[in-house]
Amino acid sequence: MQNIDRKVKYALLSVVSNSMLILFKIIAGILSGSVSIISEAIHSGMDLAASIITFFSVRQSSKPADKEHPFGHGKIENISGLAEGLLIFVAAAVIIKEAVEKIVDPGEIEQAPIAIAVMVISAVINLSVSRTLMRVSKEEESMALEADALHLKTDVLTSLGVGVGILLILLTDFVILDSLVAIMVAVLIIKEAYHLCKKAFDFLLDSKLSDVEEAEIERIINQFSDQFRDYHKLKTRKSGNCKHIDFHITLDSEITVKEAHDLVGSLKKAMSDQIKNTRVIIHIDPFEKDERVEIIDIIDEKHDEIE
Structure with a gap:
């Protein structure tokens, strides 16, 4: 029961941190008009959905075996990992769509210092939470927590990428860089999603241990x-x-x-x-x-x- 409570507690930490970051990014995106920040808010929205899935999956997966499930409920975590990977693919598709639209009809970046600050704060928070979740996932051998940690690790990279993109726009006045960075963000997300889905799918197919x-x-x-x-x-x-x-x-x-x-x-x-x-x-x-x-x-x- 102690292990169950521990996994649930850290899954809840991810839900809370993602909720806060979504709010910050939406405000920064509206103030700055940056598509890459809006794309980051969308990504965090997917991360929040994934965190909620993780929260419920770790609660269910730790239930003891019963008559209908004599081998236990552990594969719920594998299903959760696959679902989270698919959510990342959806987020990437939305980001690319928004970025292409902004390339066709670019807008000005406003309140850039605020936007950059929000991205840096987001990266620091996600890095801390991601490392914590990854550590706990290894200790508890929880694929659901590992998937959530990978989501947040991706968010760290993309937040820093968006911050750098906005900084480059300030230095060069090349507004289209915002959309190009957003597309690069989407490519990173797709790569992470592929590895996550493959790992989850392997376990669902009963692949052998390492x-x-x-x-x-x-x-x-x-x-x-x-x-x-x-x-x-x-x-x-x-x-x-x-x-x-x-x-x-x-x-x-x-x-x-x-x-x-x-x-x-x-x-x-x-x-x-x-x-x-x-x-x-x-x-x-x-x-x-x-x-x-x-x-x-x-x-x-x-x-x-x-x-």
Whole structure:
């Protein structure tokens, strides 16, 4: 419950910070007439929608497994990440549309110092919140919080880009720079959205854990290699922050049920102690000496035929 409350608390922090920034950017955009600042306000609006999705997804995903969802509700976070990525694509499309219209019919930038100040303040706030969310997302292994952190990281880059664009307009009087910077902002957003959607989609398709994580799992299994013949059919996937691990071990047929039960329990405990948020399923296969000899004989016969 403590982890759930922590994730919800930081998701709420993102909702509050985005709400404040939208208000600041709208005011600055109206005062300055800058399309890039208006585009930033639109982007922050999408970020606010994403933050609200994150807030509700982390609450739902942490619910325990039930009859209808025996593997838990973790994939709600993956769905949330995909939804947030799609929202970023929509924001980018709106920004490009507004920028193109301003290229055709450019306007003057007014109150530029105010606009630049708002962008700098926005970047500083988002950088602080983004780093906090990314840290918590890694500690809690929350994809929803990670997606929100990536949104805000993108906002930091785009806010600084808009501020630089307005500064360049002041120095060069080349008003179209405002729209060009807005389009560059949109390109950055599209790139971030693509990576976010791909990661979320991979988890929804039950992609395996990373090579590093699987190597750690195999290392733990091998610590008990003197108690079984072999292991095989290792399968892994991730749902929310829960890592699902499934594999088979081959035991001598003479081993007792209690010995097999104790070995399985030791393997599960070792994985739980060394890898956070694991759910381990271990299948036991009996080792039959006669069947092994027969298989070896068949291999030898095939080898003789080849020679």
